[in-house]
Amino acid sequence: MQLSEVGEFGLIHRLSAIIGGRGGDPSGVFLGLGDDAAGFQPPENRHLVATADMLVEEIHFRRSWLSSRALGWKALAVNLSDVAAMGGEPHFALVCIAVDSPTSVEYVEGIYAGMQSLAERFGVRIAGGDTVRSRAGLTLSITVVGSVEPERLATRAGARPGDLLVVTGTLGDSAAGCMALLAGPRAAEKVPPSVLEAHRLPQPRIAEARAAVATGAVTALMDISDGLAGDLHHICEESGVGAELDAGAIPLSEACRDAAARLRLDPLQLALTGGEDYELLLAVSPERVDEVRAAITEATGTRTSVVGQIQPAGCQLLLPNGTRVPLSGAGYQHFPSE
Template identity: 45%
Template sequence: MKGNNLRIKDIGEFALIERLVEVLGPAGRGAGQGVIRGIGDDAAVLQNNPGTRLLASCDMLVEGIHFDLSYFTPRQLGWKALVANLSDIAAMGGRPRWALVSLGLKPEMKVSFVEEIYAGIAELAGKFGVTIVGGDTCSSPERLVIDICILGEAYRAEVAYRSGAHEGDLILVTGKLGAAAAGLAYLREGGKAAIDGAEELRQAHLKPVPRVKEAAILIHSGMVGAMNDISDGLASELHEIVQASGCGARIWTERLPISQATALMAAHTGVNPLDWALYGGEDYELLLTISGEKGSPLKARKLGRTLAKATGTPLNFIGRILPLSGTVEMVRPDGEIEPLLPEGYNHFKE
């Protein structure tokens, strides 16, 4: 059996790994990237830069739970699988360095399909200087599983924690909110909704861009208190900051950055776009706080201009940190204040 019809069960694990290493190309070699020994031994041997702390995170994607293969090409799936990991490192103020990729594969799956997953991983890894240094493969007869572990580094003084928020701090968010959820709604309709900005929504769900460069600029400003990435939804991530910092928070819903395309898709489906912005998840934007001292709004605007000039990504002021521990509120446009519940994506919620 040859070409695109070749299946995993026809070549076995070791031949598959050899082919995947070839697909990775430079992203799997790591020369000059702190890789003393990468793929090909029992464990990778790595060297972080002097004075840095190692950051470690992992994310697993399971077919039918986290993704639907009727929406994704295998290359898009590989890209998105790595996005979640890069976003975690960015949220900690770090630089992503190395990743290990483990796959649970159906024996009947075509080799070319798996190679395309790795091509997507390699494409994104190459954009951010990440080297794939190992991983594992196993049989998973029912569902495709992708599990990626990532290692990054950050200088001790630059690590950003969720616990760094203080009373009076400004709450800021990068980019736009709710676009990934709007993109999923668009795809579930078969991509037939005739709205302006439809491609923007598709890309937001299928091929989001992690805010690694943005995080580096924010951290180097010396202004960041707490930071978190928006993977499970703004409401959920804000509650995590509040709980870790022992404070409260208030946001103004009219300040939440929602794109016109997201608003149009929401109108088309009869959904309140605010629900997507607060609870949709997978936007992979950065939620952060900066000091609320005198002159801070002016500093925030200056930081926003710097960020937009360097990356094209806007920075939006959406609220303030409160002294009341555990209290999270949202203010409606009419001034009504109501609790903001910690809802969002939950892996074990039925």
């Protein structure tokens, strides 16, 4: 069914059947769709945190790469991951979507169904937004609001020399999936399906972050969206420190290694610079690193790895042969130098 057959308000009515109407719920939203703005009651004695991310067709995704439901899931997931990076809990999302005329109603409904599936998992309410026409392509812009106890608020600033660097999960899987998709359908068919899923359906590490900050031993935290090397540089810059990464300790899945071999790529570089892992990068007091790792694993079952240490200045990579080389801060950038 074409969008012109239902019109803007007909589309909104259909979407409200997926994400809910005016009523309130435990997210703190007491007034949902139907008015000019949503109503939200913030939790007592907490700071609010807010984030926004945009996905633009042919920049962040191609429709041939993933289903409409997966696109909706991913669009919301990257925002929830930012709230996790602050140690917070997400409450509600505002979704703005620009859609071109050839897009079907069913495709848009699939996007919202994917978002709603993830939102329900984390108790998040899609409380409103905007729907507009695009002259070409599809753009999704999502704002998520969450909250965090003041004593548990995590930032990129605060890492201290001697702190150990910890990551959740494995790195490079999403980049391997992306490179396979870029190489074409035949290449994508040959790589392990899990790397494609890592790219299409990232998992926000909200529970992992909440467990970590509850220990009080996390000195800096962020999610890994632009590659481990680039995001570590962000922590170093904001904290006024340096760092050393141990290349041999960076967790790489067998699926990532397999995909990299088939694509003739270096799996370590996928982890360092590929991006879109949406795992957590934590700086942790060295005497309490076991406590933090145990808290994450006991709460979620997610694996963790110590991958390096904060140092007073300079960023370097320790290679398996014992040599040290400068660690480039290169990661994904929207406006790279020519």
